[in-house]
Amino acid sequence: MGIRNRRGMGRYIDQRISSTFKIQITSMVDMFVILLVFLLKSYSTSPVQITASDQLTLPASTSTKDPVDVLKLVVSKSGIFVDEKKIVELKDGVLAVEDVDANDTQFIRALYTELDEQAKKTRVIASQNSELEFDGKVVMQAERTLPYDVLRKVMYTSMMAGYADVKIAVMLKD
């Protein structure tokens, strides 16, 4: 009788439903691995970053040259920026007459002042650090619809400030 009872209790212990359970995470890990591969493919350490805006769309090109970490000059429909600091206001891509020098119609005085200051800073750093040198490189991110007239003024002014090696940032065409 006693033996029969123990067998019955043992069977009960074996068959009872456990109060704890395991979460099935295999499918979740599958999903994360796919996501991880996609994100690794899109990973970028490019020094040129653009903020999405309706005022700035870069032109598409087949050029595959990697951008360099130099001074950034942004020319959007709303203004001209040097390292994200707004220097000159543009109204729908048009430069105001007062922003252009009266004696030299290609010269933008405010932009020159800022770029000249940046060039002086870089030269001072280069004089203290032998690993750095002022090479006059600037990456220009410009709105694709802007006419050459505006860009020519910007390039001319940057050339006058010592930034003669202008590199045009573009989106890689598929």
Place this chain on the structure above:
Amino acid sequence: MRALKTRLDDSTFELNLAPMLDIIVAIIPMLLLSVVFVEITVIDTPIPQAVEKAVAAANEKNKDVVQVRMGVAADKSVNITITDRGATKEYSVASVKAADGATQADLDGLHGQVMAIKKEYPDVFRMELNPSDSIPLNEIVGVMDAVRTTRAVDGKQVKVSFTDSTTGKPIETNLLFPDIVFGNVAGG
């Protein structure tokens, strides 16, 4: 019977994926912060190191001998002027109508014309670009793309060859006129 069941249970096991999940959850936010959907490049001269010296030497040799100038007119037509030892040659590529009716530069026609010029002047790599004031940047970039490198035909990149003036050896490259300078920036 019970011993057999125990052996069968031991032969299967469940992989513990929790630590792997921890790592992935830590990596994903970091990658999300640095993800880019638009790849930014710059227009420059993508010259391989071996070819670079030969191109620089060819440019130096032809600096005062052959000059290639390209103008983009307000009506999007492209004019190429070559000054070869005092003699001048002119080529013109008319603009075309796009599907939406807008006038645009004939980039295919321009590329064909530049390929023909390159056969005549294989060791000239510098081109002076003079766009009109009204030409938008995307059209200028399109013109630069058309003259900078050869295109792929049937999936294979077309190559042009020139002789390295320093070694006398022939060099094959996909570069046409990679050294483009804006000629009219400084008051042209």
